[in-house]
């Protein structure tokens with residue numbers, strides 16, 4: 811399941827980055843195929859396949875590949891997290907330090923707020939001061955979302971960091987290794 815807040819933010823992104831009309835058309839096209847009927851509330855929980863259905867439809871309507879849309883959504887979502895959860899940003903001033911704290915701080919706090927949250931696992935290591943390696947593992951296929959969130963984080967702190975991505979093909983987006991380098 812996935813939290814309603816993620817769906818609410820997705821709809822906002824479609825309205826802002828495409829248009830309210832595109833958002834309406836996406837819903838009209840897939841409404842009947844959505845178990846929830848598309849009536850999302852921020853406190854509800856919905857099957858994560860619904861967001862993939864919405865993305866597939868948006869991709870069909872706009873011609874933008876689905877992976878790229880998920881990544882763009884991640885980038886947008888990070889910006890929204892800075893507004894929705896300012897308490898996580900009071901002491902944060904560095905991309906690497908922030909990302910390395912997702913597993914043992916941010917997502918741990920998220921789980922206290924939302925006991926039903928289904929969160930991925932991140933394993934981080936820093937072979938030297940310029941490099942952060944983040945390994946993503948999930949039961950769900952959201953490596954592109956993680957990629958977008960990482961890019962959004964880099965945007966937020968305004969640092970120059972490049973990101974390389976390795977994804978084992980047979981895991982269909984549920985496993986990925988991100989190598990970040992300060993430039």
Ligand code: HEM
Nearest residue numbers: 812813891895898920927928929930948950952955956959
């Ligand atoms: C303040 C920052 C953050 C907050 C508040 C936050 C919170 C959340 C929440 C509420 C969910 C949804 C859980 C659910 O639907 O059950 C989620 C999922 C997720 N988060 Fe975070 N997150 C943050 C930062 C990040 C960052 C920077 C990354 C990437 C490195 C990340 C990676 C993910 C991914 C990929 C998922 C989708 C679930 C999955 O892959 O299985 N998050 N997060």
